[in-house]
Amino acid sequence: MRLSREFRNQFSQRELRTHGRKNGFVTAGQEARLLKWLPLIGLTRDMTLADAGVPVASPIVMEIGFGNGDFLVHLAETHPDWLLLGVEIYLPGVAKAVGRLEDAGLIERTRITQLPAQYVLQHQVAEGQLDGVCINHPDPWPKARHHKRRLIQKDFAALLVSRLKAGGFIKLASDKPDLAEWMRDILDATPGLTNVAGPGGFVPRDADRPETKFEQRGLKKGRSSQFLHYIRD
Numbered sequence: 001m002r003l004s005r006e007f008r009n010q011f012s013q014r015e016l017r018t019h020g021r022k023n024g025f026v027t028a029g030q031e032a033r034l035l036k037w038l039p040l041i042g043l044t045r046d047m048t049l050a051d052a053g054v055p056v057a058s059p060i061v062m063e064i065g066f067g068n069g070d071f072l073v074h075l076a077e078t079h080p081d082w083l084l085l086g087v088e089i090y091l092p093g094v095a096k097a098v099g100r101l102e103d104a105g106l107i108e109r110t111r112i113t114q115l116p117a118q119y120v121l122q123h124q125v126a127e128g129q130l131d132g133v134c135i136n137h138p139d140p141w142p143k144a145r146h147h148k149r150r151l152i153q154k155d156f157a158a159l160l161v162s163r164l165k166a167g168g169f170i171k172l173a174s175d176k177p178d179l180a181e182w183m184r185d186i187l188d189a190t191p192g193l194t195n196v197a198g199p200g201g202f203v204p205r206d207a208d209r210p211e212t213k214f215e216q217r218g219l220k221k222g223r224s225s226q227f228l229h230y231i232r233d
């Protein structure tokens with residue numbers, strides 16, 4: 001079985017240049033699950049989040065770059081009242097997460113897309129629609145000439161703020177000190193956000209957090225992660 005070009009085009013935004021891998025090996029079983037679930041819980045590029053059957057009373061929390069779904073599954077398990085919007089450009093990651101969410105009986109409370117977070121926030125999420133955003137270990141792009149590829153940029157931070165409700169949160173993690181400081185400096189300087197740890201600060205690790213793949217990868221190399229928590233004023 002192969003996902004048709006038409007099917008893939010619905011869920012990915014080919015015109016929009018994003019850095020990072022989008023394609024890779026997906027098993028026939030995973031493809032079958034994508035074909036089953038994305039038409040039901042996927043956000044195609046012509047839809048807004050409001051079109052995606054969002055229950056009126058549910059807080060909506062977005063995870064950007066969910067990788068293989070470690071944290072998304074944790075959020076769904078620990079917050080049964082939340083509607084989760086999972087955004088991940090790497091198709092094999094989307095496929096893994098869809099399988100795990102289905103197996104755990106949690107998939108109907110999620111909306112999933114392979115579209116890039118910038119597109120989703122700009123075109124599909126309304127102002128003030130989100131109760132929270134989680135970003136775990138975004139790509140570090142360590143070379144100085146690639147820093148402009150990093151997810152957290154001044155304009156992106158302002159876009160995030162505009163999509164959050166008053167009192168909504170942004171939580172971030174990174175095992176790369178340089179990137180953690182980069183994100184903190186940009187978000188501390190973004191109007192409308194308060195750093196829960198105080199300016200320049202990091203919060204302690206939430207005790208119930210699962211170790212995501214990239215947190216574990218950092219730990220294996222002797223790097224513990226740093227955590228940021230912001231509240232929208």
Ligand SMILES: C[S@@+](CC[C@H](N)C(=O)[O-])C[C@H]1O[C@@H](n2cnc3c(N)ncnc32)[C@H](O)[C@@H]1O
Nearest residue numbers: 065067088089090116117136137139212213214
């Ligand atoms: C270093 S991995 C971290 C994965 C996972 N959050 C973890 O902690 O193990 C960064 C993830 O962000 C995804 N990503 C990169 N740019 C993105 C974008 N613009 N929108 C959505 N996801 C993106 C990548 O495909 C990758 O899976």
